[in-house]
Amino acid sequence: MSRPGFVLEVDRSTPPTLCWHGEGFKLLRLPEGSRILYPPEPVDALKDPDDAIRQALLHPEGDMAPLPTLMKAGMRLTIAFDDISLPLPPMERPDNRQRVIEAVLDVAAEGGVDDVVLICALALHRRMTPAELRHALGDRIYDAFAPHGLLLQHDAEDPSALVHLGRTDHGEDVEINRRAAESDLLVYVNINLVAMDGGHKSVATGLASYKSLRHHHNVRTMQHSRSFMDQTRSELHTSNWRMGRLIAASGVKVFQIETTLNTDTFPSAFGFLQKREWEWGARDRASFLAVSKSLERTPDRLARSIFQSIKSPHKMSSVQAGEVEAVHAITTEHVYRQQLVDVEGQTDVVIFGLPYICPYNVNSIMNPILVACLGLGYFFNLYRGKPLVRPGGVLILSHPTPWAFNPVHHPSYIDFFEEVLADTTDPVEIEKTYEERFATDDWYRHLYRTSYAYHGVHPFYMWYWCAHALDHAAGVIIVGGDTKAVHRMGFKRASTMRDALEMAEDIVGRDPSITHFHCPPMMIADVH
Amino acid sequence: MKALLFERSLPKFAAARVASEWRSGSGARVGPLRLTDVDEPDLPAPGWHRVRPRLSGICGSDLATIDGRASRYFEPLVSFPFVPGHEVVGELDGGARVVLEPVLRCAARGIDPPCPACAQGQTNRCRNLAFGHLKPGLQTGYCSLTGGGWGTALVAHDSQLHAVPDSFSDQAAVMVEPAACALHGALLGRGGAGHETAVVIGAGTLGLCTVAALGRLRPDIETLLVVAKHPEQRRLARDLADCTVVEPGELARGVRRRTGSLVLDSGQLTGGASLVFDCVGTSQSLSSALEVVAPGGTVVLLGMPGQVKVDLTGLWQREVSITGAYAYGTELVAGAGTEAAVPRRTFDLSFELVADAGLERLVSALYPLTRYREAIQHAAAAGRRGATKVAFDLRPTRKFRTKEMHA
Numbered sequence: 004m005s006r007p008g009f010v011l012e013v014d015r016s017t018p019p020t021l022c023w024h025g026e027g028f029k030l031l032r033l034p035e036g037s038r039i040l041y042p043p044e045p046v047d048a049l050k051d052p053d054d055a056i057r058q059a060l061l062h063p064e065g066d067m068a069p070l071p072t073l074m075k076a077g078m079r080l081t082i083a084f085d086d087i088s089l090p091l092p093p094m095e096r097p098d099n100r101q102r103v104i105e106a107v108l109d110v111a112a113e114g115g116v117d118d119v120v121l122i123c124a125l126a127l128h129r130r131m132t133p134a135e136l137r138h139a140l141g142d143r144i145y146d147a148f149a150p151h152g153l154l155l156q157h158d159a160e161d162p163s164a165l166v167h168l169g170r171t172d173h174g175e176d177v178e179i180n181r182r183a184a185e186s187d188l189l190v191y192v193n194i195n196l197v198a199m200d201g202g203h204k205s206v207a208t209g210l211a212s213y214k215s216l217r218h219h220h221n222v223r224t225m226q227h228s229r230s231f232m233d234q235t236r237s238e239l240h241t242s243n244w245r246m247g248r249l250i251a252a253s254g255v256k257v258f259q260i261e262t263t264l265n266t267d268t269f270p271s272a273f274g275f276l277q278k279r280e281w282e283w284g285a286r287d288r289a290s291f292l293a294v295s296k297s298l299e300r301t302p303d304r305l306a307r308s309i310f311q312s313i314k315s316p317h318k319m320s321s322v323q324a325g326e327v328e329a330v331h332a333i334t335t336e337h338v339y340r341q342q343l344v345d346v347e348g349q350t351d352v353v354i355f356g357l358p359y360i361c362p363y364n365v366n367s368i369m370n371p372i373l374v375a376c377l378g379l380g381y382f383f384n385l386y387r388g389k390p391l392v393r394p395g396g397v398l399i400l401s402h403p404t405p406w407a408f409n410p411v412h413h414p415s416y417i418d419f420f421e422e423v424l425a426d427t428t429d430p431v432e433i434e435k436t437y438e439e440r441f442a443t444d445d446w447y448r449h450l451y452r453t454s455y456a457y458h459g460v461h462p463f464y465m466w467y468w469c470a471h472a473l474d475h476a477a478g479v480i481i482v483g484g485d486t487k488a489v490h491r492m493g494f495k496r497a498s499t500m501r502d503a504l505e506m507a508e509d510i511v512g513r514d515p516s517i518t519h520f521h522c523p524p525m526m527i528a529d530v531h
Numbered sequence: 532m533k534a535l536l537f538e539r540s541l542p543k544f545a546a547a548r549v550a551s552e553w554r555s556g557s558g559a560r561v562g563p564l565r566l567t568d569v570d571e572p573d574l575p576a577p578g579w580h581r582v583r584p585r586l587s588g589i590c591g592s593d594l595a596t597i598d599g600r601a602s603r604y605f606e607p608l609v610s611f612p613f614v615p616g617h618e619v620v621g622e623l624d625g626g627a628r629v630v631l632e633p634v635l636r637c638a639a640r641g642i643d644p645p646c647p648a649c650a651q652g653q654t655n656r657c658r659n660l661a662f663g664h665l666k667p668g669l670q671t672g673y674c675s676l677t678g679g680g681w682g683t684a685l686v687a688h689d690s691q692l693h694a695v696p697d698s699f700s701d702q703a704a705v706m707v708e709p710a711a712c713a714l715h716g717a718l719l720g721r722g723g724a725g726h727e728t729a730v731v732i733g734a735g736t737l738g739l740c741t742v743a744a745l746g747r748l749r750p751d752i753e754t755l756l757v758v759a760k761h762p763e764q765r766r767l768a769r770d771l772a773d774c775t776v777v778e779p780g781e782l783a784r785g786v787r788r789r790t791g792s793l794v795l796d797s798g799q800l801t802g803g804a805s806l807v808f809d810c811v812g813t814s815q816s817l818s819s820a821l822e823v824v825a826p827g828g829t830v831v832l833l834g835m836p837g838q839v840k841v842d843l844t845g846l847w848q849r850e851v852s853i854t855g856a857y858a859y860g861t862e863l864v865a866g867a868g869t870e871a872a873v874p875r876r877t878f879d880l881s882f883e884l885v886a887d888a889g890l891e892r893l894v895s896a897l898y899p900l901t902r903y904r905e906a907i908q909h910a911a912a913a914g915r916r917g918a919t920k921v922a923f924d925l926r927p928t929r930k931f932r933t934k935e936m937h938a
Contacts, residue, residue, distance in 0.1 A: 418784055418788050
């Protein structure tokens with residue numbers, strides 16, 4: 004039985020707390036009375052995940068027949084799956100996607116289905132490399148499909164590969180992948196790392212075009228989602244649900260398979276990263292010292308490469324299949340069971356130590372826009388109820404925030420940073436003035452379709468993710484960030500956490516209440 | 532009179548060149564420039580006047596000369612020893628303030644009839660810069676007989692003098708000559724389809740004046756990008772025109788964004804800006820210009836280039852034009868209330884530009900002649916030190932001190 008997450012109040016006997024700082028971490032000694040939120044320990048993994056998957060396919064949730072009865076010879080079957088952005092860090096083999104798709108293919112083969120196509124549902128993300136696909140799907144699937152052109156990556160900029168299914172009653176265009184929409188059965192294979200993932204968002208976002216995505220990936224939607232982790236209070240999800248229902252009403256039959264993971268996030272060499280500091284044993288302390296000292300002498304590129312090579316041991320904790328909404332309701336409960344931490348009341352200042360990875364820099368560089376998005380878009384929104392920081396409070400992020408970009412993965416990010424943020428940091432103004440030009444730029448389009456680049460509009464979405472936090476908090480301070488990069492984004496930079504806390508006092512007053520969000524591993528603050 | 536005198540001395544030229552490799556402006560310490568007492572220049576002929584400089588600017592071409600980096604091309608077009616200084620606001624004997632138009636063209640040289648270029652008002656293209664009753668010298672400030680702005684007196688011909696309106700401060704007036712250079716360059720490359728995208732490389736005095744001129748006189752330019760290295764330059768560029776300012780390393784990406792260009796593996800844009808104004812004049816700036824200019828586009832060279840090394844293959848394959856923009860003369864501009872273009876002297880337009888754009892703010896620091904080494908080093912490092920135009924202050928009653936005018 005795993006222990007739940009909890010809130011520690013710092014006193015004299017509290018050891019320093021580990022705070023992530025990009026490809027590294029620091030030990031912080033917080034003022035007495037500060038709170039530290041610790042995530043729950045990993046829940047038990049499924050003992051036999053392959054059997055659990057088979058059972059889920061045979062006993063679907065909601066108004067959906069068992070998968071074997073849906074498979075008919077001569078039918079068109081499309082299996083869509085989540086892309087490189089999930090899970091984080093990438094998991095050790097076998098990946099959930101491999102396990103589930105192998106099971107689905109077995110059922111399809113038993114049913115005599117031979118028109119099967121796999122589609123990576125990457126929306127406007129970058130395409131996955133062959134090595135990344137092989138890792139996610141396994142050698143057997145990759146070798147059976149990729150050489151025959153049956154392993155596709157969704158192309159949101161190929162008009163011939165898209166179909167417009169109509170508009171929702173809110174006037175939202177629903178345009179998704181043609182192969183998926185015109186198949187007799189669309190099986191969607193999901194990994195739910197956080198409560199935000201899955202549900203109708205899988206198809207309505209993962210397989211959609213820019214024309215469709217812009218209806219919910221915009222500033223207004225982001226500002227009206229309280230939070231993304233609570234589907235009932237998320238405008239982003241409400242829009243996706245309208246679209247998902249229209250997709251179903253258009254005759255697209257979706258068989259949703261959702262899996263959850265426990266939070267066993269780091270391999271044993273980094274085990275100290277997911278333990279509470281006062282429970283560190285001699286081995287943990289030695290590991291911490293060895294890793295910390297080594298990192299001090301390691302060039303940034305090498306450190307990045309080391310961290311990006313980490314494969315997470317997290318294990319499948321649940322799997323459910325069937326009708327989208329019925330499945331997702333159960334999935335969400337599993338995610339909450341693993342990640343919710345009860346917290347009493349908001350706080351003046353929240354500290355987010357930001358790790359080296361976010362959904363959009365797997366095997367890449369965490370550029371400044373992604374730092375902002377991880378801190379203000381993701382960590383800030385890891386709440387249910389109300390944000391951990393009070394309105395008018397201060398968010399302190401810890402990350403080196405280098406002025407560095409991966410030119411292959413993030414070409415439009417460079418331009419966004421150089422041109423757009425140099426002009427304004429106001430999401431509303433940015434959306435109004437710049438979004439369309441970037442979204443329709445032929446060069447970005449070309450790179451998105453043929454290389455490994457995120458779509459031209461993607462950095463805008465990253466900035467929009469920050470909109471709620473920027474509205475809510477009165478100040479953002481980045482500890483240890485590159486001065487120019489931090490300034491470009493309109494934030495303040497502090498050299499040390501002590502300096503940052505002093506700067507925060509200028510905004511929230513003396514002796515503020517402070518909370519350190521000790522993440523990852525993942526958690527959701529359930530703030531009452 | 533007191534003057535900074537530039538003499539022919541090959542060892543000192545060499546020393547200046549070597550020293551300037553280490554630090555720009557160091558030629559003032561080891562080169563052939565020295566502060567000395569010289570006789571006031573004689574009036575060469577009727578129609579000439581004695582001018583007592585009040586402010587005299589330090590120009591990029593002056594710095595190149597002092598640092599021994601000027602091309603030997605100029606050797607037959609100057610006469611030694613000379614007193615530099617061609618950006619001059621001064622005072623006539625009667626007290627009237629004048630701005631000097633320094634080109635020593637046919638009229639000043641007593642040559643009549645004038646050469647075809649001078650006859651058409653294109654005095655910057657005068658063919659007689661080494662002839663007539665003056666010694667060689669393409670401008671005042673490079674001729675041994677006329678004196679120059681870096682002395683307490685010079686002589687100038689009627690054709691070189693422009694009365695300064697009372698509303699003009701000395702700082703505004705000293706900007707008229709560099710602004711005229713910029714204005715002349717900014718008016719080149721017209722006749723496109725309209726909706727042009729233009730780039731200005733460099734945001735020193737010349738670059739910023741070009742930005743101001745383009746913003747006011749080129750309605751055909753729809754998008755203007757300015758390459759500025761230093762924060763104060765970036766601020767001023769944005770102030771002077773509706774433009775996008777980029778840092779040097781961001782230029783190609785900036786132009787690509789604005790023109791919707793694609794990019795070849797080499798980094799070469801497939802499209803680009805129809806006009807590029809190179810206000811620096813180095814191999815690097817010209818190469819940058821050629822990287823971002825559109826096929827069939829034009830690169831206007833405003834900065835004095837000297838010997839540069841560039842790959843011209845793209846210029847050939849993309850049919851790009853490079854044109855020089857030297858000094859000023861007569862410009863064809865739209866007349867008031869009429870669409871027909873009328874000829875106007877560049878200096879007349881420049882007075883209007885300086886007033887309209889408030890270019891006097893570009894004068895950042897004034898020095899007495901006695902602190903000339905300091906002044907020249909300040910000018911050589913102007914951008915880095917947050918300055919734009921550095922000038923000598925020769926007004927006799929002024930209590931000299933360096934003043935950062937636009938911190």
